[in-house]
Amino acid sequence: QVQLVESGGGLVQAGGSLRLSCAASGRTFSTYAMGWFRQAPGKEREIVATINWSGSNTFYTDSVKGRFTISRDNAENTVYLQMNSLKPEDTAVYYCAARRGIVKSTANEYDYWGQGTQVTVSS
Numbered sequence: 001q002v003q004l005v006e007s008g009g010g011l012v013q014a015g016g017s018l019r020l021s022c023a024a025s026g027r028t029f030s031t032y033a034m035g036w037f038r039q040a041p042g043k044e045r046e047i048v049a050t051i052n053w054s055g056s057n058t059f060y061t062d063s064v065k066g067r068f069t070i071s072r073d074n075a076e077n078t079v080y081l082q083m084n085s086l087k088p089e090d091t092a093v094y095y096c097a098a099r100r101g102i103v104k105s106t107a108n109e110y111d112y113w114g115q116g117t118q119v120t121v122s123s
Contacts, residue, residue: 002026002098002112009094009117012086016121020081022096022114030054030074033103035110036081038092038119048094049081050103059105063089086121094119 008020020036033052039045049070050059058070069082079096094117097110104110 002029002032004096004098004112004114006094006096006114006117009119011120011122014086014088014121014123016086017082017084018086018119020083020094020096020117020119022079022081024077024079024098026077029077029098032098032100032112034070034072034079035097035099035103035105036070036079037095037097037107037110038090039095039116040092043092045095045107047105047107050105051079052103057103059103083119086119088121088123090119091121092119093117 003025005023035050036048037045038048047061051070055072067085072079096114098112099110
């Protein structure tokens with residue numbers, strides 16, 4: 001069982017930066033693949049980025065490539081999402097998620113979810 005708690009969301013102007021954190025409970029965090037997802041009002045939850053257990057393999061959806069960076073610190077049981085050059089279309093609730101084994105890119109393949117953190121980018 002893994003419990004996830006996101007933090008770091010907020011209101012930022014376009015072009016600004018935010019760093020999201022996701023703190024995980026449990027001693028087996030390093031065995032989990034992690035993902036960041038987001039959901040804007042009226043839209044489906046979508047993948048943002050994923051990272052494998054060791055941090056050696058990452059994936060980004062096209063709309064955030066070159067702007068966002070996912071990373072993890074297994075000693076601290078934490079996964080991060082550094083978001084730079086933010087755009088109004090990045091506005092959403094951001095969720096972190098965990099699953100045992102290899103990374104996947106669809107939400108229904110993740111077993112554990114945080115409560116979400118709101119990111120609002122003003123124009």
